[in-house]
Amino acid sequence: MYFSSKKDIWSRLLYYGFLVFIVLIYRFGSEPFGFQLITYNSIFGYILTGVLLGGITWIWFRTGYSIENGKLTIRFGPIKRNIESRDIIKVSNERSPITAPALSIDRLSILYGDYKVIGISPENKEEFIQLLTSENPDIKVEN
Numbered sequence: 001m002y003f004s005s006k007k008d009i010w011s012r013l014l015y016y017g018f019l020v021f022i023v024l025i026y027r028f029g030s031e032p033f034g035f036q037l038i039t040y041n042s043i044f045g046y047i048l049t050g051v052l053l054g055g056i057t058w059i060w061f062r063t064g065y066s067i068e069n070g071k072l073t074i075r076f077g078p079i080k081r082n083i084e085s086r087d088i089i090k091v092s093n094e095r096s097p098i099t100a101p102a103l104s105i106d107r108l109s110i111l112y113g114d115y116k117v118i119g120i121s122p123e124n125k126e127e128f129i130q131l132l133t134s135e136n137p138d139i140k141v142e143n
Helices: 008-029 041-063 125-137
Strands: 002-004 061-067 073-074 080-083 087-096 107-113 116-120 140-142
Touching: 002 041, 002 125, 008 041, 061 125, 107 125
Parallel strands: 087 140
Antiparallel strands: 002 061, 061 073, 073 080, 087 107, 107 116
């Protein structure tokens, strides 16, 4: 089953703020003085902007988590990580702005393997935990 990432107000402000910023640069920007290796309205500037916007949009729409066949799959844009459910030791709630494959500060912290931790933010945390513990009943759940 697939769970998309929860998107809170802070991540929405960052994403849409960046989009508005780029539009404003292209609409009202002018060339800076002095030598510029890459300017925003050169072919390289367009390519760089396209790659940045594409990458950020890819992360925005393709961050999610799926649990199937005893495996938790975490997708964060182009990045994919698989964690065997039998390796998961503990799941707990956390509120952290630390970088993780999550688009919300309201997260679940997953302890797996030899002291490895990853933060995720599924849209429906209760259903996610229920499905994860049905795959591995030995998982310790903390609130």
